[in-house]
Amino acid sequence: MFVKLNPNLHFQWLLSRLRLHHPDWLPTFRPFLAALCSLLVGLGMLEGWGTVRLLSLVLLLVCAMLPLSGLIVIAGVAIALIGTALICSNGLLTRHLLEPISVAVFGTVVGQFLRRVEWKLASQQILESLTQPKENGTAETLIGTAVSLLQDFTGADAAIALRQLDSVTAEALVCLPRTALPNQLTNPALFTAALEQNRSLFHSNYPAVEDASHVLLAQGVRSLAILPLQGSDNLRGAILLIWHRQTNLSDDLQQFTASLLSELRTLLQFCDTTLRLDKLQARFGAMLETIHQGVVFMDESGEQSWLNQAAAEQLGLPPGAIDPPMIAQAMATLRTQASNTAEITVQGAKLFSQPQATIRNWNWIFDYPQPKVLSVSSTPTRVRDVPGRLWLFDDITEQYLAQKELLERTQELSQTNTKLELAKVEAEAATRAKSLFLANMSHEIRTPMNAIIGMTELLLDTRLIPRQREFLETIYQSSNTLLTIINDILDFSKMESGKLELEHQPFDLRMCVESSLDLLASKAAEQGLELAYWVHPQAPNRLLGDTTRLQQILVNLLSNAVKFTKTGEIVVSVTPFPDPHPQSSNPQSLHKILFTVKDTGIGIPADRMHHLFKSFSQVDASITRQYGGTGLGLAISNQLSEMMGGQMWVESGGKLAGNPPLQWNPPWREQPLQQQHLESPLLAEQGSTFYFTITAAADSNSSSTSDTDIAQLQPELTGKQVLVVDDSPINRQILTLQAQSWGMVVHAVASAREALSLLGAKQPFDLAILDMQMPQMDGLTLGEMIRQQTPYQHLPLVLLTSMGKPDNMAAAAVEFAACLTKPVKQSQLYNTLIRVLGTQPIVIKPSQGTLEIDPHLAEQYPLKILLAEDNLVNQKVALLMLQRLGYKADVVSNGLEALKALQDQKYDLVLMDVQMPEMDGLEATRSIRQNYLLERCPRIVAMTANAMRGDREECLQSGMDDYISKPIQMQDLLRVLTQQQSSTHVLPAVLPVSEPTIDTKVLQSFRAMAGEQSAAILTELIDCYLEEAPKLIEEIDAAIAHSDAITLRRAAHTLKANSATLGAIAFSNACKELELLGRNCSPDNGSKGHSENNSNSNVNNCLAQGGDQATRLKLDYEQVKSALQLERHQE
């Protein structure tokens, strides 16, 4: 606020300030002051006032009018006083001077007062001019006016109104003059401080201010007033008043601006609001005109109503504000033009039932002048308590038509769907009919086949001349072949219709392979073919799967191999197959196994190989004539292996066909696993090799005792020296591998000559395995030669024979420790070697090649049989077959009759046909099982011609014990008859299924003890037992009835011992229980002090519980009896 006393500067300033309307120059009071002064001077002159006094008046006027600050005046007066005092000490002069000085001071004070009044007036004037309504008075012009007035009244060189846009940007709304800022945009930092303090800041000396804006300084700003403008809505800004000369910003000016500030604030806010309103209006207008929908607004006051362009077109009115009655009229007209007026009215009544209802999707449909559909919506509004409605007219013609079309299409579709559903039902019915037809076909074909095969079999058993026998055998073979073909066709049909399902049962892999080989063994032997197999030790033996179907594949491949191989050998090998994608979840349980069937036959021409696995396709039509067959076998096998999670392929003459796995390498490229062991003499070019894989889970439940034992080293066999003589390299190889796997030292030679020379070298051998058929010298002769050498007189010899030639053995002079039929089964070989080297003489039973029919079987297994069969031919066949075994059977022709027959008398066995009139076999069985107690309930065996899957399960579920399929084979019938007594269902509570009636080990060890005479002794023993046992049981029964504990004890003890001798362990244990009962209940056991009566009653009570046991014992005995009879029969 300090003002320099520079007269020159002051003069210039005064000149620049010489704006007479400026409040400092007292524009209002100036004329009055001047007039008053003039009047007083005039009066003074008339009065004759002195010059000094007149001058004082002028001085008063000047001091009052000049905008001098009080300080200047005081300083001037002080200087004048001091100067006067110094110049002269004349009192008079001092007195004269005092007058003008006091006048000057007074004038200044008056001036200041008047100036304050002037500023107030100016402020009022500005407010007046701002609040005066002006035409076209926009916010910008208003604020422009305000700033301009401010600049004018304050005498500022420049005035700027700024508005903050964002934290770093401020915009100049008004800039007076235009060049006051270098740019419209600047930094809001200019007024931040003022805004924060919420008061005007006045900088008389702006360059001295810290943080002064260098841009303003560069514009030449010396003094600056910052008037903050802050309103609601984040409005921030300021008015800058700029002086380019340093200016004393008087209190009057500061008060003046402060009084104006609030008004300016309002102005700026108004400016901002107007701007926003404009923006909103522009946006709103654009929206209304952009949307396709017609928008109409009406309020109930009738003041507000308008419509947009689209609505105007729809209603035929000009857009914009329209009188409500006109709009209402237009809307009513439009509605009456609609084609669905009635519907609209009904809907409208419903919609407007509530006053504030919101209406949606009120469709007005027009057919004329062109089809049009308006969807009308309406929302109630309320502005300042005046209710109104906003209407929306949406043209949905296209959607409406599309929807209509869609609806029609949907109806069509649903109709089509219904038709499809019908067609599906029909198709399913057709499929069911097909399945039924297949089942019937199967039944119809099998019934006559049953007759043919059964009768032929029976006829073959009669006295025939050789020529007749030859004819009959041909018939028999052909029938069997026909049956095979029919089975193939049925299998194939089932596969084609997806009806074939695989079983999932635990089975023994080695046994499966061996039994497959068994089936072909005799045929191979007849053709002079070597049949060998090799199961890799690491192949899991217990698997879960369908053993029947696996066997079917193997038999198929083997029979093909036998069929097409004239000389040489057929080798089956089973190896684990490395799976490229092992199941991560359970890697151990799933196994992939590779089966290889290799022959030395005619091979397959390369150009025909690809037809192999196709249905009804054989390599050559001529082959069909030569070898027969349906051509379905391989197709079925292929599909079966695929169903088992595997693949099948073939290799012949270096060519591949079928579906070999990616990682599989043909043996001529890389020796696969089994080939590393079996150095096959067969070249790839010779014969053909069929491969297939299956994926099966290992049977986790099996204890897997047998196979692991075999696979491991055996102490009895480890280190034993064994000589193998066989001309077949593959056999030699297999025997070597097997023996080696048990830790034996194997010397394998190809001929008798080599064998003899080895023996001549005095090798210490423990065992020799000789092949029967060898060129130059056969096994028998070699055996004799070996025996002639002194060191080997007691060398155990094992002879390998092919099937069908076991009779040579009888003629042999040499005693063999064992005789094994080829193909040698690993388990068989193992058992044989264990026995031989365990220094136990082994009695080898020749394998039962052909079935021997025992016409006296009925005597050993006396059974009362009921045959339920409706077909007369089948009745006859079954009766004749039974007759051949010495059985007679009662015949009924349906289930009802069977039930009746069972009521009349007790039967041991019911052979039950499944398909019968009146009541079928299944129902009859269920009825029998329900109505008869266990002990009276006969064993029921199904006989069915249905080969379809599920029959077996159905039979067993209905309560049948067993199942034979027609045509009935003698073997099956035998099995059923001889197993009769070891039936498991009879007393399941007493005898667990797993526990055999007779422990054969006991009998075997007995045989071993008895030596040569064992058979005779055993027979005698069994006969003796069977004679004694019923008597002992009678005694036990009587003892319990008479409460004779001592007799009970003795009899039970005897029976226990006898039974155990013959291996009836379970029965023996049952006897032991009775013996213990007798001992516990006997009066000499802890009950001595009691009276006789007491004792007797005690024994009575005590033995009463033995009654049930005795009953059970009798039933058990029946089982033991039949089992022993079977043993006796086999001896």
Place this chain on the structure above:
Amino acid sequence: MALSILQRNNVKVLGDGEETLILAHGFGSDQTAWRYQIPELQARYRIVLFDHVGAGKSDFNAYSPRRYSSLYGYAEDLLDLCAALKLNQCSLVGHSASGMVSLLAALVEPDRFSKLIFISASPRYLNDVGYVGGFEQSDLDALYAAMSSNYYAWASGFAPIAMGNPDKPELATEFANTLAAIRPDIAQAVARMIFQSDHRADLPKLKVPTFILQSSDDVAVPMQVGQYMAANIPKSQYIPIDATGHLPHLSAPDTVSKAIATCLSS
């Protein structure tokens, strides 16, 4: 305030010569573009480096589309910087858009600057009656469209064109990378603002001695532009340099360094 400005513009001060030299980068690059010139100039001058708001390591939060809707916002930043560092009578080298930025700053506060050196600067990029700016409006519209549809693709396409010197593809890659480092929305707004600017009327007002370094084959600034500026800026000198492309300080660093040194010592 001073500190926040130095942070806002990532200001670096190197060397300790008596005279101060400000190096101002252009659009699409940052202060690292001057790295080839620094070693030679550092010995004699106190060098001030900075990034314009929105570029390099500047404070991106300080970017306001309103404040930087004209080059004046950048000019004010430059003056803030001079005030914060209390720079007076310093020299300034301005590349591309920084040419006009420094011009605007010098119009506001002429005393801050003793010399201005423009490299590839242009007062107007659009052709006009009697004026060759290098672009038609349609060219620029296509450029904006390309930028908004896929900024990064545009950057990799625009960089080699602006850089020129196809024999040194690594230069274009570098420029593309610094272009891509800018926030796409900022880059588009700034590019549009620069290309649409017209400061021809400001040229005659400049009182500070100015050197106009003009390279050849500059796609953004034809030779005529340099000559136009030389003709319209009172105390100016037109100096063609032996370099090509819009970024000669990167593509021909030695030539540019020598030219700057010559201008400064004259």
